[in-house]
Every structure is written in structure tokens, then in C-alpha cells.
Amino acid sequence: MKPTITIEYCPKCGWLLRAAWMAQELLTIFSEDLYGVTLRPAEVAGQYSITLGEEVLWDRKREGRFPEPKEVKQLIRDRIDPERSLGHSDR
Numbered sequence: 179m180k181p182t183i184t185i186e187y188c189p190k191c192g193w194l195l196r197a198a199w200m201a202q203e204l205l206t207i208f209s210e211d212l213y214g215v216t217l218r219p220a221e222v223a224g225q226y227s228i229t230l231g232e233e234v235l236w237d238r239k240r241e242g243r244f245p246e247p248k249e250v251k252q253l254i255r256d257r258i259d260p261e262r263s264l265g266h267s268d269r
Contacts, residue, residue, distance in 0.1 A: 180213040181258065184229045189219045193226055196244070200228070203247045204254065211258050230257055 183204055187197035194217070201215040220226075226238035228250060235253045236245045248264075255262050 180211060181231050182213045183215045183254070184218055185215065186218045186220045186225055186227045186229075188223055188225050190223055191226075194219075197226070200245075200247065200250065204250065207251055207264070208254060208258070230254060233257070 183201075185197045185200055187193040197217050201217060204215050205212065224239065226244060227234055228236040228245065230253075235257075236250060238244055251264055255264055
């Protein structure tokens with residue numbers, strides 16, 4: 179079964195558009211590899227995290243910043259297809 183990405187974002191902080199844009203990026207690159215991307219409004223203020231199944235790939239509070247799309251793409255690729263080239267995102 180293909181994995182699902184979940185992006186949990188703080189709606190009070192106005193991060194829905196950021197989360198939706200990241201979802202679009204991931205669905206564009208991994209359209210054949212993912213079951214889907216779920217956007218989930220967080221109940222905790224300031225939350226922005228990205229999970230692959232049960233694994234937290236990125237947590238804004240833990241990392242102290244938002245991820246660059248390139249970083250997220252590489253994290254996902256490394257888990258679902260490590261041999262895959264991401265083209266310019268690998269540079």
C-alpha cells in the first residue's frame with residue numbers, strides 16, 4: 179500500500195496556504211508513489227509538521243524553522259525510493 183503524507187498546520191497562524199502549497203509540490207513530484215496528502219488543522223498553536231505514515235519527518239518547533247520544499251522532497255524520497263533522482267532538488 180502506498181503511504182500517506184500528513185501536513186498538520188496551525189490555522190490561527192494562517193499557515194493553510196503554506197501547507198496546501200507543500201501538498202501540491204509533493205503530489206506533483208510523488209504522484210505515483212503516494213496514496214495522498216492530507217491537510218490537518220492543528221489543535222496546538224504554532225504547529226507545522228509533516229509525517230509519512232507514523233514517522234514525523236519535519237516538526238517546525240523541533241527544527242526551529244519551516245522546511246524548504248527541497249528538504250521535504252529529499253526526506254520522502256529517501257524513505258520511499260532512495261535510488262530515485264529528484265533532478266534539481268538533489269543539487
